[in-house]
Amino acid sequence: MKNILVHNMLFLLLSTSAFSQITFKGKVFDKANGDTIIGATVYIPDLKTGSVSDKNGEFKISNLPKGNFLVQIKFLGYSTITEQLEITTDFSKDFFMEFSTIEAQEIVITGSAISSDNSRTSVSIVSIDKNELAKIGGTNIIGKLASIPGISEITSGSGVSKPVIRGLSYNHVITLNEGVRQEGNQWGDEHGIEIDQFSADRIEILKGPASLFYGSDAMGGVINILEPIPANIGKIHGEFNSNFSTNNGLSANSLMFEGNHKGLIWRMRGTYKNSASYRTPSEYIYNSGFNETNYNAMFGLNKKWGYSHLHISKYNAFLGAIEGERDSASNKFVNAEGDIVSDKVLKGRKLDLPFQNVQHTKISSVSNIILNKNQLKLSVGYQTNDRKEFSENEKSPGLFFHLQSITSDVKYQVPLKNNYESVFGLSGMTQTNENLGVEFLVPNYNLQDIGGFAYLKKSNKQTTFNAGIRYDVRLINGELLCLDSLGLKANEGDTVFNAFDASFSAITGGVGLTYQLSKAINFKFNVGRGYRAPNIAELASNGIHEGTFRYELGDNKLKPETSLQIDGEIEAGTSFINTTFSAFYNTIENYIYSRNLNNEARIVDDNFYPVYRFVQGNSLLKGFEFSLDIHPLSVIHFENSFAYVHGENLSTKAPLPFIPAVNSKHSIRWNIKSKKSAMLSNAFVMLEISHHWKQNRFDVFETETNAYSLVNMSIGFDVKIKKQLLTIFINGNNLTNVKYFDHLNRLKYSGIYNIGRNITFGVLVPLDVKKITE
Secondary structure, three states: OHHHHHHHHHHHHHOOOOOOOEEEEEEEEEOOOOOEOOOOEEEEHHHOEEEEOOOOOEEEEEEEOOEEEEEEEEOOOEOOEEEEEEEOOOEEOOEEEOEOOOOOOOOEEOOOOOOEEHHHOOOEEEEEEHHHHHOOOOOOHHHHHOOOOOEEEEEOOOOOEEEEEOOEOHHHEEEEEOOEEOOOOOOOOOOOOOOOHHHOOEEEEEEOOOHHHHOOOOOOEEEEEEOOOOOOOOEEEEEEEEEEEOOOOOEEEEEEEEEEEOOEEEEEEEEEEEEOOOEOOOOEOOOOOEEEEEEEEEEEEEEOOEEEEEEEEEEEEEEEOOOOOEOOOOOOEEOOOOOEOOHHHHHOOOOOOOEEEEEEEEEEEEEEEEEOOEEEEEEEEEEEEEEEEEOOOOOOOOEEEEEEEEEEEEEEEEEOOOOEEEEEEEEEEEEEEEEOOOOOOOOOEEEEEEEEEEEEEEEOOOEEEEEEEEEEEEEEEEOOEEEOOOOOEEOOOEEEEOOEEEEEEEEEEEEEEEEEOOOOEEEEEEEEEEEEOOOHHHHHOEEEEOOOOEEEEOOOOOOOEEEEEEEEEEEEEOOOEEEEEEEEEEEEEEEEEEEOOOOOEEEEOOEEEEEEEEEEEEEEEEEEEEEEEEOOOOOEEEEEEEEEEEEEEOOOOEEOOOOOOOEEEEEEEEEEOOOOOOOEEEEEEEEEEEEEOOEOOOOOOOOOEOOEEEEEEEEEEEEEEOOEEEEEEEEEEOOOOOOOOOOOEOOHHHOOOOOOOEEEEEEEEEEEEEEOOO
């Protein structure tokens, strides 16, 4: 933390130097009729700065450095413009936007080494912004992403979701938040992502191995959660979000304010969520409620030399642990004492034993320093994750992990001659875990991680070629743990964990190509080698994993996973139709997963627990995603998607566990046109049918999951009351109240169905506070 503060103080000192300021200004017009466009976003990703066109269509961005930067101009209902601009002095440029019925995914991608147009990025990346997120139902940020083809979620109730990308999850997927990887014991089934869903302005999902840029744990892909564009210079404004869901009484409220005074920027947000028990079509689920509090703040500088932002966040959640125990005669839920739960308690918001308390604190700094035409990108973060599981009483946790992580990342970007660009990077992580409770699942451990890469990109008019190589080393040390006859830590006695030292290393890399056959057709092809070191649970777990109904045993002899994935994508579009086909073939050596074999079980404290051991074998994941968007009229959108994943252990010829079922989504949306002066604007109605096929390929300890279809609906519009604008939406999920199991529902094996009918009402209120006198 001290290093982070010193890092930012250096840039505060730099900012006091007397530099001439470069200003970029202009207007945004409708190309067809010449009208100015109000509310268009003009953004420079590498500088994390931008502006929004005002009532006259004018924008102004100050404090810019010299250099060559990608600029994006975006507005709903128009084709996004991207342009590479050489900035050397004050200049003015106007942009003319073309109307488009195709709502293409985000054009500019920042999650790779070099910010670029998505069509110039060889890996498969999809993006979703906050407006689209608001149209999707869900109780957390990962649940909302599960509507994207190729993305699924592992759930343990309505409050916990884990991302799955093309069949890979847990430590196969890295989550980045504001430029820093999120570390929070993500190896656990019931361990969610500790991030405020309202803080995300845009999310990029990189599908496929990203080990080249992020090292171990990015074999399956990356969820990159991006912060909003800073406020315009001289402005202070904010927003208020409020949601309410009928199924579980979930209320979510979030308030944000931000400002910009001559490049000195700040943002503060507070969020509170509270949920009672959720309902399936047949019953309330006992102890499934949760409450969550989030605070986050950002302070930074956007200056001639680049930018430096300091982020501080605090997450605190209480989550009920669903055990699913029932009375044998009535089949009703029973509490920890074995008593039948009353309806008042069953439907209430108070959490009973067992429950979790998860606290996550993060301080991080992200900077980009412009050095002539070069860019030096620096990020460093310190985060603590305290995970407490209460099973015996509400004051003393049984299981208590105290995880501390320090992450760092340095990238140096150098443009070369003849449209070549190069990036060199180093990244590292130091991590320690300490058991502070009286129950144990994994040992105390220390982890050291370091890696470096080199990347080269060549761009021509129609093609882009990229290649890179990386080397990583990970060292992990597990500590001895013995317990005496009273179950207390001792120097000798019953050994729970043996001490061990393990080291892993790998060379990874990738090559990729994009080819734009025409303005309407674009190809991508990529070959990437991924790497993942075993996590602490896979290496050394030995105990009952509460919330997952099992006893887990690790193996410190496990080898690291390595993969070779080949994937390609073709996108074609016209004014009224757009289609994308992506396919992948991913072979993984020494793939690690847990299995229950031969019904192995242990009895602990008179309770029966199946034993899950971590095993590995050469495996194959293959599949594809397909989307087809048809717009027969400018106001009608008929959108379809299809996703398929096949997982197989090549050593045993058995299906891999936890593979999502084949699924498709079909929606029709009507965008209702209105006059500029109308009180209601941007109105839409969307009806969606989501179908999941039967999953009849499963491991020996799993069970078949039947097919099901869900009907969802969304309505949204902007309403202007005097000078105040409100955005209102209504989401209805599972409107026909279908009783179903999702194959990745971890509560399926306790006979607990997924959530039933749920209608969410939401409102977003922008707050214009004041204009600062500059």
